[in-house]
Amino acid sequence: MSDDVQKVILQLPANAEYVDIVRLNLYGIASKMGFTYEDIEDMKVAVSEACNNSVLYAYGQEDGLVDVIFEVGPGALSITVKDEGESFDGLDTPDNRLTLHDKELNDVQVGGLGFYLMQALMDDVSVVSEAGKGTVVTLTKRLNFSEEKV
């Protein structure tokens, strides 16, 4: 395999109906690269959460677009989810506050789990959000060849 990073780019309406299309493409690309079933499941959840954020928060009631860029590298897959809507806030909250581990049911707030899942399921997560210019989320998963050597 060459060291070059190859790109697959998808552009979709920022609509919940299209998020499964992203998962289907992710499945195709990740399985072609040799990711395990478990890694693919993890990435499906993380990438969907990034898309959900764009669908829910970026454009309000207006129509908008989401770009999904798959970067296929020799040892890793990076997926960038990009919108040009309102920026996504709430990223300053420490991760542990978003989970339910230390909470009683009565204190639990519904919501806020999506971002936590992205971080927990991927090797690297970067979020760049600029007021009025949208949000770019990049999720990276490394291929682990430790068990099956090619």
Next chain:
Amino acid sequence: MNTHKSEKFHAKTETEGNVCTVYLIGELDLSVAPDFRLVMEPLVGDTGLDLVINLKDLKYIDSTGIGILLSILKARHGMDVKFTVTEVPGHIQKLFDMTGISKFFAPQENSH
């Protein structure tokens, strides 16, 4: 038996005596969350029912779906009535463990 269908997700409800089991089939994500809420709405408030959600045929769930399960948990807990989640597939259990929702599904939480 009621069947609620959408293309990639549907919920099948079976009632036997006072036990109502809702089978979730397919992919529960943001796009079908309103359908799922609609199915659950009349059941969640029914204090005469033991409510069970069976996940054996659920292929995928996102944070929206987990959030709905959490609201059901809270509502049922508030009314002090039974709510159980059964036959959770491995990759979904992993998400439940990660988010911390599993402890609320533990049998002792629901057996009173």
